[in-house]
Amino acid sequence: MHARKALRAVTLDITGTLLDFGKPVGRTYLEILEKHVQLGANERLALHNGIHRSFAEAYKELRQKHPYYGGKTLSTPDWWHRCIRNTFARCGVHEVPQPAVEEIYAIYEQPSAYTIYPDALRALDVFKQHGLVLGVLTNSDERYDVALLPNMGIRHMFHFVIHS
């Protein structure tokens, strides 16, 4: 209790803590693909049924193969472009136009792709009122720092962002 009275700083995780995806990642992938490609009935069915699992598997595999979103070997966009293409490939869709891949990559820099938890925003205000130093500790890529949090207008609330 004594330590709690002397609280000086709070660090926060982002995904699942401050915000979450507005809708399942697979659904977003499929919706954007359909804007760029005329899908056949079979393809659409395969994607509809399998894309959520395909994304989870493709993401996990790539995180193991190229950790830290590519680390020093791949750039973050290259890592994600690969993850997006692998996701579709696992559902049997191998021809994905580059603009579709780029649109999927870019959408996750937009606040509209996320739901922000109101209790977390209230808490940020309380922490600020108490003069606490605020920081972010996330295992997501650097785009939370350079794109999403600024786009949401809350980057200035944090003294630092440590990301993957």
Added chain:
Amino acid sequence: MSRCFQTWASVTCFTLSFIRKFSHTLFMKIIHFCIGLSILSKNFVSNTTGPIQISLFSSKTELSEKPNSRNFELAHELINSALSKATGTPTQVDPSHIAHIGDDFEADYIGAKRYGFQAFLLDRHGKPERKQKEIAEQAGETQADVLNQPQLYASFDHIIRDLGLERRQFANVASAGSR
């Protein structure tokens, strides 16, 4: 002089937004390069009104992720420097005076505890059985200590209450009003 700067700034902003629109990859590379330079030269991005803003490309340069202690250690160092700057005297806080809040048992809860932060584990979906199962699985993989079952918090409101921050908030509001 300031008009010259404004023109330069607006031209730069326009150029950056133009580049961004047409080549996102190129934009990210420029940002990477600039921030990398600013870290190298220890010239962190700052502004005069808000808090000092620091960006760290920790994994790309250090290759480390939560629950590694390195990430919490970096946070600890940055908190010390922010407090030192704010108070004007060199300040070192004990990690137990820092709270970390997250929803992942291994990355957030264990990582923070191991380094010595206070740790708060969120379970937003209110499914303690599912969360406990997840914890048991992760603990099995990493042999993390789960003998002390972590308390699960459904929202930040409960954490704020446990941190004893809520009451002081009202006190602050009242004193601000009376000024």
